[in-house]
Amino acid sequence: MGDGAPLMDVVLSVRNLTLHFAGVVAVQDLSLSLREGELLGIIGPNGAGKTSVLNCINGFYRPQAGRIVFRGRDVTHLPPHVRAQLGISRTFQNIALYPHMTVLQNILSGRLLHMRSPLLACGVYWGLAQREVLQHRERVEEIIDFLEIEAYRDHRVAELPYGIQKKVELGRALAMEPSLLLLDEPMAGMTVDEKADMARYVLELREVRGLPMILIEHDMGVVMDLCDRLVAMDYGRKIAEGSPREIQHHPDVIRAYLGEEHGEAEEVVGSA
Amino acid sequence: MSQPAILERPAVQTPRELEESLRALDTFPKRLWHNAERFRDRVAFREKEFGIWREITWRQYLNHVRACAGGLLALGMRRGDVVALVGDNRPELYYVALAAQALGGVSCGMYQDTLADQLAQLVDFCDARFVFCEDQEQTDKILSMEAHLPKVERVVVDDWRGMWRYRHPKLLRFTELEALGREFLSRHPDRFLEEVAQGRGEDVAIFCLTSGTTSLPKLAMLTHRNLLSQGENFLAVEPHVSEQDEFVSFLPFAWIGEQMLSLTLHQLVGFTVNFPEEPETAQRDLREIGPHFMFAPARIYEGIHSAVTVRMLDAGLLRRRLYGAAMALAGRRLDLEAEGRPLPAWLRVLWRLCWWTVYRPLLDKVGLVRMRVAWNGGASLGPDYFRFFRGLGLNLKQIYGQTEIAGISCVHRDGQVRFWTMGAPIANTEIRIADTQEILSRSPSVFVGYYKNPEATREALRDGWLHSGDTGVLDASGDIILFDRSGDIITLQDGTRIPPRLIEDMLKFTPYVQQAMVLGEGRPYLAAILNIDFHNVGKWAEDRGIAYTSYMDLSQKPEVLQLLEGLVQQTNARLQPAWRIRAFVSLYKEFHPDDDELTRTRKLRRRHILERYGDLVEALYTGAPRFQATVTVRYEDGRVASLHPVLEIRRLEVQG
Numbered sequence: 001m002g003d004g005a006p007l008m009d010v011v012l013s014v015r016n017l018t019l020h021f022a023g024v025v026a027v028q029d030l031s032l033s034l035r036e037g038e039l040l041g042i043i044g045p046n047g048a049g050k051t052s053v054l055n056c057i058n059g060f061y062r063p064q065a066g067r068i069v070f071r072g073r074d075v076t077h078l079p080p081h082v083r084a085q086l087g088i089s090r091t092f093q094n095i096a097l098y099p100h101m102t103v104l105q106n107i108l109s110g111r112l113l114h115m116r117s118p119l120l121a122c123g124v125y126w127g128l129a130q131r132e133v134l135q136h137r138e139r140v141e142e143i144i145d146f147l148e149i150e151a152y153r154d155h156r157v158a159e160l161p162y163g164i165q166k167k168v169e170l171g172r173a174l175a176m177e178p179s180l181l182l183l184d185e186p187m188a189g190m191t192v193d194e195k196a197d198m199a200r201y202v203l204e205l206r207e208v209r210g211l212p213m214i215l216i217e218h219d220m221g222v223v224m225d226l227c228d229r230l231v232a233m234d235y236g237r238k239i240a241e242g243s244p245r246e247i248q249h250h251p252d253v254i255r256a257y258l259g260e261e262h263g264e265a266e267e268v269v270g271s272a
Numbered sequence: 273m274s275q276p277a278i279l280e281r282p283a284v285q286t287p288r289e290l291e292e293s294l295r296a297l298d299t300f301p302k303r304l305w306h307n308a309e310r311f312r313d314r315v316a317f318r319e320k321e322f323g324i325w326r327e328i329t330w331r332q333y334l335n336h337v338r339a340c341a342g343g344l345l346a347l348g349m350r351r352g353d354v355v356a357l358v359g360d361n362r363p364e365l366y367y368v369a370l371a372a373q374a375l376g377g378v379s380c381g382m383y384q385d386t387l388a389d390q391l392a393q394l395v396d397f398c399d400a401r402f403v404f405c406e407d408q409e410q411t412d413k414i415l416s417m418e419a420h421l422p423k424v425e426r427v428v429v430d431d432w433r434g435m436w437r438y439r440h441p442k443l444l445r446f447t448e449l450e451a452l453g454r455e456f457l458s459r460h461p462d463r464f465l466e467e468v469a470q471g472r473g474e475d476v477a478i479f480c481l482t483s484g485t486t487s488l489p490k491l492a493m494l495t496h497r498n499l500l501s502q503g504e505n506f507l508a509v510e511p512h513v514s515e516q517d518e519f520v521s522f523l524p525f526a527w528i529g530e531q532m533l534s535l536t537l538h539q540l541v542g543f544t545v546n547f548p549e550e551p552e553t554a555q556r557d558l559r560e561i562g563p564h565f566m567f568a569p570a571r572i573y574e575g576i577h578s579a580v581t582v583r584m585l586d587a588g589l590l591r592r593r594l595y596g597a598a599m600a601l602a603g604r605r606l607d608l609e610a611e612g613r614p615l616p617a618w619l620r621v622l623w624r625l626c627w628w629t630v631y632r633p634l635l636d637k638v639g640l641v642r643m644r645v646a647w648n649g650g651a652s653l654g655p656d657y658f659r660f661f662r663g664l665g666l667n668l669k670q671i672y673g674q675t676e677i678a679g680i681s682c683v684h685r686d687g688q689v690r691f692w693t694m695g696a697p698i699a700n701t702e703i704r705i706a707d708t709q710e711i712l713s714r715s716p717s718v719f720v721g722y723y724k725n726p727e728a729t730r731e732a733l734r735d736g737w738l739h740s741g742d743t744g745v746l747d748a749s750g751d752i753i754l755f756d757r758s759g760d761i762i763t764l765q766d767g768t769r770i771p772p773r774l775i776e777d778m779l780k781f782t783p784y785v786q787q788a789m790v791l792g793e794g795r796p797y798l799a800a801i802l803n804i805d806f807h808n809v810g811k812w813a814e815d816r817g818i819a820y821t822s823y824m825d826l827s828q829k830p831e832v833l834q835l836l837e838g839l840v841q842q843t844n845a846r847l848q849p850a851w852r853i854r855a856f857v858s859l860y861k862e863f864h865p866d867d868d869e870l871t872r873t874r875k876l877r878r879r880h881i882l883e884r885y886g887d888l889v890e891a892l893y894t895g896a897p898r899f900q901a902t903v904t905v906r907y908e909d910g911r912v913a914s915l916h917p918v919l920e921i922r923r924l925e926v927q928g
Contacts, residue, residue: 137323144322151552204436207436
């Protein structure tokens with residue numbers, strides 16, 4: 001429920017976005033906008049172009065047409081790291097952590113953008129640099145506490161179960177202190193308990209920190225429960241937009257899902 | 273809203289009277305006040321938060337208690353009121369408990385894993401007006417049962433995390449309680465000490481849940497004097513505990529053992545109590561602190577043993593050999609010591625060598641290397657475990673006692689630690705064996721009765737003697753030898769009497785068996801129900817490329833059953849023929865307190881298990897090769913499903 005947020009405080013506005021790869025159309029003339037504190041879900045069958053939209057927003061892909069405005073600034077032509085500095089942070093569908101580093105180090109890597117001390121000073125670890133490192137560590141510990149992964153602090157990521165790795169990834173994205181968070185299937189492949197945990201974190205981020213987020217997720221139960229607003233995509237186009245209720249009953253959405261052969265891939269395996 | 277605060281003015285006292293009362297040190301709040309003067313900025317508590325150990329000094333401890341007490345006064349707490357507390361171990365639990373006691377109230381700890389309806393039943397039964405919940409989980413339990421808790425006026429919550437939408441009028445943050453208290457005390461600055469001075473040693477300090485293995489739990493009422501004399505009498509025989517020591521508090525606050533250490537001994541001696549970050553990090557935090565002593569129930573030692581064994585099974589050949597040789601040497605030494613024979617020089621030298629190469633590094637890994645003494649309380653620990661730990665050079669000792677005698681009545685004396693006894697009485701404690709062989713005890717620590725249960729009180733307390741319900745004998749040196757609970761002893765068809773615990777401890781002495789229950793009352797032979805250890809057997813299966821989906825699936829894998837059969841055979845080989853297990857089954861689930869199969873301190877509730885698995889027990893004795901069980905599963909989202917696992921019943925040939 002959009003809490004009646006005024007239309008003024010638009011965080012992100014994507015206008016007429018078009019992206020194609022050598023003739024294959026990934027995203028076609030797509031527009032969407034995100035308001036302050038809002039949780040927007042993007043749904044659609046596999047290959048609908050959901051991840052491509054996120055990749056355009058954070059700068060991995062350069063769209064052939066369209067404009068992306070983030071907090072009043074046109075970022076369409078900015079490289080990813082600059083957008084990250086502006087506050088756009090994301091998680092990945094396939095975990096993209098540093099597998100041989102510990103949980104702590106991985107999350108700390110999200111703080112790199114905020115490091116001010118020069119490299120040499122950090123090497124000496126004295127005075128200002130030391131104070132800064134301690135501050136970053138404090139931020140990271142708050143995130144570890146938030147995600148309840150204290151027990152894994154010093155474990156190497158590669159040794160950890162998938163569900164924990166997903167949490168670590170969210171942790172690293174949060175370490176950047178984003179003002180926009182893009183979540184690409186944060187709950188895929190998780191157990192019911194882990195999904196419930198992740199849903200709790202997402203809700204808390206919205207409720208307590210008012211962090212605007214875009215969520216791609218296949219688990220319809222989760223999407224319908226959590227999101228304020230949904231955008232449904234099929235073949236790179238936006239086919240519907242509205243509240244979860246409206247989307248659920250939208251004829252085009254139903255057609256996209258039921259008409260598609262691999263409609264809903266992520267069926268939760270029920271117990272026999 | 274709660275009723276307007278009724279400010280019962282304490283009886284007028286001269287400053288001299290007040291001073292004298294405080295100096296009597298006969299209650300915990302008086303002790304705390306004294307300790308804050310005595311120890312000032314020494315560290316009372318240490319809590320790991322955000323990855324860092326944060327220190328709380330004795331003066332800060334007192335200030336927190338003062339603030340909480342002020343808050344409770346402002347909320348209308350009266351003398352004699354009960355405050356129920358539930359949550360993982362945190363300093364805040366002790367602040368609130370001591371604040372309640374400072375106002376002449378009673379603290380009543382609840383086990384944090386108690387289900388909502390049971391918790392509500394207990395909270396209602398103890399007539400608590402105030403409940404302290406550590407986090408959202410516990411708060412949800414209380415709020416969901418609000419209709420059954422008419423007497424609860426306020427619920428104080430420590431960690432507000434996840435509760436951003438909670439607007440319940442009874443809810444109050446811990447920080448709000450303290451702020452309320454500071455504000456109240458700024459208007460009534462002398463009130464706190466006046467209240468403390470009103471306290472007397474014979475006031476009830478805590479209600480403690482007894483681990484009733486047989487019926488509904490009972491609340492034992494223990495006075496300040498009960499607890500403090502317990503501590504003093506215990507220290508008289510264990511005088512080494514010092515204020516320089518470190519202790520880690522990781523066992524449930526509701527358990528008498530935890531009250532005994534983190535409340536009584538803490539106030540008496542003034543060592544530092546450390547609180548782990550989360551229950552999951554307790555093992556690691558224990559190692560970081562390296563405590564000097566520990567008081568834990570058998571399952572903790574069983575857990576450490578199984579963790580070590582599993583790691584050794586995984587180690588390379590050289591390490592395994594070295595470990596095997598070192599453990600054999602340790603056994604040799606223990607045997608010689610038990611026989612009272614002198615140790616040959618070569619053995620001493622080799623033992624030292626093993627201490628530095630094997631025992632010490634091993635103890636260090638599990639955080640026990642600095643430990644001067646480890647006490648095992650609750651149920652007794654199997655002899656195999658005793659040999660293991662003492663072999664490593666850990667001074668493991670048995671403690672015997674009941675909640676009703678404030679926890680401890682007997683403890684092993686140094687130089688007289690024998691696996692089969694429970695030790696000798698502590699100072700000012702008498703132990704007597706009744707004609708019925710029941711163990712009776714008498715000391716200043718014997719409780720005043722069960723709350724609102726005069727019948728049970730009459731049964732337990734006769735002529736000042738505490739009737740334990742345990743049977744045993746005293747040996748020549750005055751040590752107590754405990755038999756199984758009289759009701760637990762199995763009488764076979766031919767009249768053979770067998771204590772099941774002994775065999776169960778032997779069965780469990782492997783990382784693969786989590787729980788074992790031996791049965792055979794009125795039957796021709798013994799049988800056993802085993803719980804595999806999911807983690808360790810799961811790893812064992814993975815190492816062998818055996819795929820499994822769930823506990824249920826894993827428990828019935830032919831390879832796993834084969835593994836269990838081997839273990840049972842090993843146990844049988846050490847037992848006389850009549851005591852051997854002739855049939856066993858690997859259960860499709862672990863015994864669990866939520867299903868009333870175990871007590872909250874993880875003791876078997878035999879009668880309940882026999883009832884619940886009556887058909888399975890029948891099948892164990894009819895010669896059936898397998899048994900189809902019907903299991904109703906209730907998922908967390910409320911769905912109910914019915915499963916029909918088929919359990920294989922393994923039978924063993926017993927020669928001789």
